[in-house]
Amino acid sequence: MDLLKSAFDMLPRRRRRSPGSGSEQAVLSTKTAAALLCAACSPHAQTGSGGSELPYYGRSPPFCPSPPGNGSTNARWALAYGHARDLVALMTVDEKVNITRGWPGPCVGNTGEVPRLGIPALCFADGPSGIRGQEFVSAFPAGIHVAATFDRDLMYRYGQALGSEYYGKGINVALGPVAGPLGRVARGGRNWEGLSNDPYLAGAGMGAITRGIQEAGVIATPKHWLLNEQEFRRRWTPMGDAISANVDDRTLHELYAFPFMDALREGAGAVMCSYQRANHSYACQNSKLLNGILKTELGFEGFVVSDWDGQMSGVASANAGLDLVMPNAGFWGDSLLQAVHNGSVSDERISDMATRILAPWYYLRQENAYPPPAIFNNLQQHFPVDVQGDHAKLIEEIGAAGTVLVKNVNNTLPFKKPKFLCVYGYDATVKANPWQNRDRYSGGYDENFGWNTFNGTLVTAGGSGGSTPPYVVSPFQALQERVTKDRGILRWDFYSDKPTPYVNADACLVFINAYASESFDRTSLTDEFSDRLVLNVASWCAKTIVVIHSAGIRTVSAWITHPNITATLFAGLPGQESGHSLTSLLYGETNPSGRLPYTVALAEADYGANLLNSTVSFDPNPDQDFTEGLFIDYRHFDRHQITPQFEFGFGLSYTTFAYANFSVSVSAVQHNATNLAEFPDDNVRVVQGGHPALWEVVALARCVVANTGEVDGAEIAQLYVGVPGAGVDSPVRQLRGFVKVGPLVPGQGREVVFELTRRDLSVWDVVAQKWRLRRGVYRVWVGASSRDLRGEGELVVG
Structure with missing residues (x-):
């Protein structure tokens, strides 16, 4: 055991040089450590001592060597592997190394190419709800909204439409769908990208969307593998290591790996590993997670790609099962070539890395006249490729199907041709300047519609998972269309939290939202301005209808029981057709069928330890112990007999x-x-x-x-x-x-x-x-x- 500890101590855990420079030191210093690791572990070394569950503070056990892909899942994988092996056999070591790393290019990620063998650079792009930063693409509903439909057919059609847009833009690899985070932390900044807080529902979505994307000819990349449940300290910083998500073996399988199984079952060609540590080992060099569970237990045939700049070591990550580093050389490049020559990384391993990268290329038949990348670059003249098709209809359908009616007193809804409506709140209309922030990821733009008070209606959320709407149909625009048709009247105020009363109004609609983003977690599940706005309108309007566009859980106890609030809808993140989706429900053309994909508590404290990610910590090696085990979201509420405001799976109908x-x-x-x-x-x-x-x-x-x-x-x-x-x-x-x-x-x-x-x-x-x-x-x-x-x-x- 001391020998094994010494081996781990020799593995570099922190990046000490620029991401693109590689690290000879990382290779040379880990040659002996890698040998010790592989000598100390075996294909059966998957648990802690005595075969018991991993202790919360235990180190993730090593699992090596990395199992080679074999194409044994089915005839299609076998054929793909046959072609890939034949091609890899013709490649030099330099060429194999070249395709395991990212290179500059038009896409968010670009692999190396081998022109003499006809191997192109593979194009990678965000995100899970639409191609980000591009023109003439669709902004689909976010993952959490799709989950709220509880509709496998819509999930599949969503993946199929999304995949067709990636294909049309010449993008080989779509970075999605998402089941990590699963939503363990109620305030988690990226929960909205995922497919609910339940592993079964998330798994159904992961499987259906993966199938749809890949039937369109595009490689799907389920992410983030694994235990990426918060934004706080998710990455290494000068302050110290990334947070270590410490979880027992049973919880890891039954909760966090569970939904990925569905995506793999549907043939996912890639998996992205996450930034943070898992049981004290960085996820992209965690051999238990990559070699042991993903590639051995779950028989994964494709390649593991790092999250962008998520690689934290050279030899260790290669031997632990990482196959491709993005967006540049990371600790590999010439250093990986040197590691192969000196035996730190075996010839078999580098060949397997190359084979795993090429096998999905053949599996999806991308070698046959795949469209070249048609990626927007603002530095040169370009000819836009329009890939939207008729996807607006599907987006509107999913937008309505994922909207959840949680209160409807005395048949307030659906409307019956009202003549006088009042519309209040910053979320009712498009106010944001969609071109105000350059997108630091891809050279495009970051559309944060509704990112704070007065910034407009929320149709997507922030970071690399956000989408790029070609337009946004706001609720106010759609309501104007209806009221105009009915020869009615509208009054509105998008700014004040105490708008002018109109006592003759048939109904008042109040629009509020709750934003979230990559890179930070939410500080609250409510906000005072929005609650005050709702209560002020309800103080005089006998039919107040609240619409919440939310990136996740939003508590409503401050006003939900008010007698004048007669209807409330959780309208999620519905994408570009937001207003049309909503008005189809308000006017009864569509009967609500959406269900909550999470639990809405009476009070934030009801989520217990899972409300917060962590307190502010200056610990150079921070830990986050998943002591709740299997009991997150409704499982937690059931176990502790806590009454929720609205339970998981809840939703009303007409x-x-x-x-x-x-x-x-x-x-x-x-x-x-x-x-x-x-x-x-x-x-x-x-x-x-x-x-x-x-x-x-x-x-x-x-x-x-x-x-x-x-x-x-x-x-x-x-x-x-x-x-x-x-x-x-x-x-x-x-x-x-x-x-x-x-x-x-x-x-x-x-x-x-x-x-x-x-x-x-x-x-x-x-x-x-x-x-x-x-x-x-x-x-x-x-x-x-x-x-x-x-x-x-x-x-x-x-």
């Missing part, structure tokens, strides 16, 4: 629904419930996404959902499971299925079938190091939210 005939049974393809507990043959080759048996359907749940109201509408039926031990070492219940049912006409019913896979019912056994079903009684519920449960059943595993 109609009502009833549930009946709920049942749970073992799938017909399974022998019986007793045999479920026996895990299939361990000798079966792992495919991308994990052991193939994890994806087998082992049980079915059924119910009938009927529209009992007076208008057409769609219901989001949700399935929750409590494993044996629930409420003790496992969540009381956790989402394990959802189906959008409808639209149904009044009186119509439809049977809903939920398929439960082995993974859905399993827990991670930290001793056996595998997914296992527990013997005992599984409780299964169906309902309209995590707390509105309409049916209950049991499944006994013997």
Whole structure:
């Protein structure tokens, strides 16, 4: 153990030279350390001492050597690997090294090229909700908004449309979708990029969006792997190391790695590793995460790319499983070439790195006449390529489907041709100058619509995950269109928190927002100006409707129970068609079906330790211990019996629904419930996404959902499971299925079938190091939210 500790101590953890210079010192000083590491660990060294869970303060255990990709997942991967290996066999060591690093070029990231073999520079670009900093591209709804639709079909179509725009711009690699952060920290600055605080919902989104992007011919890059849950101290600074996210083995698998499995299952060709440390080892050189879990356990066939300037060592990162460094040479370049020549990095490893980079290129058939990059560069004349297609229609549809109605007293909504509307609040209209801030990432521009009070309606949020709207249809613009059509009247005030009363108004709409961004976490889940504005309007307007465009959780306890506030909508980050999406709901053309992808608390303190990222710390080696384990968001509220304002999965409709005939049974393809507990043959080759048996359907749940109201509408039926031990070492219940049912006409019913896979019912056994079903009684519920449960059943595993 002392030998292993010495080896780790020899690995460089901090960047001491400019990112583009490389580091000979990093290579030469780590040759012996790398050898010691590989001698000290084996493919089975995946847990702490004695096979127990990793202690919170333990070091992430080493896992080496890096397993070579083999293309064994399916015939398509096998064919891609065959082509990639043949090409790599023709390459010199210099050429292999050249394609493992970033180079200057037109894109956010550009790999090296090998002209003599026809290998082009691969083009990488942000972001997960639209191509950032470019012209004639669409601004799609953010990930958290897509998650709020609870609609797999919309998630897939979203990915497909997004991928087609990347393809049209000649971008090989799309940097998304996002499930890291998962939303552990309620105030996390980048939660809005992800696909909810629940691993199952996030996984469904990750899988569907990845499939859509790659069916368009573009390599998807699920990110950030792994445990990137806050912005505070996420990167190394002169103050010291990045924060270390310290998590136990079971939580790592069941929460944070879980949604990435779905993306891998759908063939993701790349994965981006994150900035921060994970159990005291930087994520882009963490061999447990990269070699052990991603490439061995989950059978990942593609390449691991660093987050931009996220590489923190040379030899250590190569041997730990990093395949490509961005956006420049980092600690590699000539230093990596030297490391291969002196044996610090093996010939097999550098060949595998090159093969893994080229295999997805073949897997997506990008070698066949792929469009050249059509990237906007303001320093030269260019000919814009318009890739928007008819995506505005889809954006409007998703914008409406992801908007959540949380209050609607006495049928305030939908409107019935009101003649006199008042519109208040800075979020109602476009006020920001979209060209005021140069985008430091790509040379384009950073559109922070609504980034603070008076800066306009919020359709995206900030940083590398933000989008670039070709235009923005504001709520005020769309409302003007409707009122004009109905020959009505509008009055508005976008500035004051105490606007002029109009007592004859049919209704008053108050627009507020909550912004978030990469690089910093939120300081509050509310703001005094907005709350004061809402209360001042409600003091005289008997029908006050509040619309919140929010980058995440927004508490509303300051005003939500006011009797004059008769309707409230969480309108998320809906993208460029924001106003049209909203008015279709306000006027009843679309019946709300969105559901909250997080829990809204009565008070910020109800989130407990997960409210904050950390206190201000001058510790050179800061830690963030995930002591809550599996219990984040609604799992935390259930465990501690805390009443929320609005629970996870909650959302209202203009109609009502009833549930009946709920049942749970073992799938017909399974022998019986007793045999479920026996895990299939361990000798079966792992495919991308994990052991193939994890994806087998082992049980079915059924119910009938009927529209009992007076208008057409769609219901989001949700399935929750409590494993044996629930409420003790496992969540009381956790989402394990959802189906959008409808639209149904009044009186119509439809049977809903939920398929439960082995993974859905399993827990991670930290001793056996595998997914296992527990013997005992599984409780299964169906309902309209995590707390509105309409049916209950049991499944006994013997």
